[in-house]
Amino acid sequence: AQSVTQLDSQVPVFEEAPVELRCNYSSSVSVYLFWYVQYPNQGLQLLLKYLSGSTLVKGINGFEAEFNKSQTSFHLRKPSVHISDTAEYFCAVSAAAAGNKLTFGGGTRVLVKP
Amino acid sequence: GAGVSQSPSNKVTEKGKDVELRCDPISGHTALYWYRQSLGQGLEFLIYFQGNSAPDKSGLPSDRFSAERTGGSVSTLTIQRTQQEDSAVYLCASSPTSAIQETQYFGPGTRLLVL
Numbered sequence: 001a002q003s004v005t006q007l008d009s010q011v012p013v014f015e016e017a018p019v020e021l022r023c024n025y026s027s028s029v030s031v032y033l034f035w036y037v038q039y040p041n042q043g044l045q046l047l048l049k050y051l052s053g054s055t056l057v058k059g060i061n062g063f064e065a066e067f068n069k070s071q072t073s074f075h076l077r078k079p080s081v082h083i084s085d086t087a088e089y090f091c092a093v094s095a096a097a098a099g100n101k102l103t104f105g106g107g108t109r110v111l112v113k114p
Numbered sequence: 115g116a117g118v119s120q121s122p123s124n125k126v127t128e129k130g131k132d133v134e135l136r137c138d139p140i141s142g143h144t145a146l147y148w149y150r151q152s153l154g155q156g157l158e159f160l161i162y163f164q165g166n167s168a169p170d171k172s173g174l175p176s177d178r179f180s181a182e183r184t185g186g187s188v189s190t191l192t193i194q195r196t197q198q199e200d201s202a203v204y205l206c207a208s209s210p211t212s213a214i215q216e217t218q219y220f221g222p223g224t225r226l227l228v229l
Contacts, residue, residue, distance in 0.1 A: 045220070049217065094215070101170065101173070102159065
């Protein structure tokens with residue numbers, strides 16, 4: 001079975017500052033990794049995903065994430081945040097052995113302050 | 115194009131009543147998923163459909179929960195004899211195929227409150 005840990009439940013950050021959201025996973029098989037964002041009262045929207053190839057993945061809205069197999073991590077970064085980035089961010093994995101479902105981390109709530 | 119839609123957006127019910135939640139996936143998407151988002155448990159998988167069949171029902175928390183999908187499109191999640199612990203946001207997602215690397219596209223959810 002796989003699991004996902006998001007180490008920070010809340011991250012306050014000032015506008016135009018960088019932000020990093022940490023995600024670690026455990027799995028005995030190869031996984032695919034995803035970051036989703038949930039704006040208030042909305043569903044989840046895909047930011048980016050890692051399937052294979054280059055370990056640095058670029059997504060929408062200026063976000064990027066780096067897959068590190070040895071550390072089983074997939075941290076999300078943005079060099080300069082905007083007020084509109086205030087949202088909850090979820091890291092998720094899927095694995096062939098676990099069927100087609102996504103296993104999510106607990107989420108990180110980002111609050112961007114002016 | 116149209117995204118995943120869910121209805122109702124909010125539902126308040128009394129303990130013991132049955133509720134039905136509806137999901138309309140993106141047209142042409144063969145795979146459909148139900149998840150539950152609650153304060154205590156986070157985001158949990160409930161059930162997955164490929165076409166009209168459900169190869170994975172492992173996340174359904176009890177036999178009070180059931181789901182069906184008809185015509186390879188609309189899905190209904192039914193909760194019988196609702197309990198207060200069923201209060202949560204129920205999210206539906208669809209993807210073009212059932213390949214595990216596919217992006218799942220989520221609807222806005224149905225917020226269920228059981229009094």
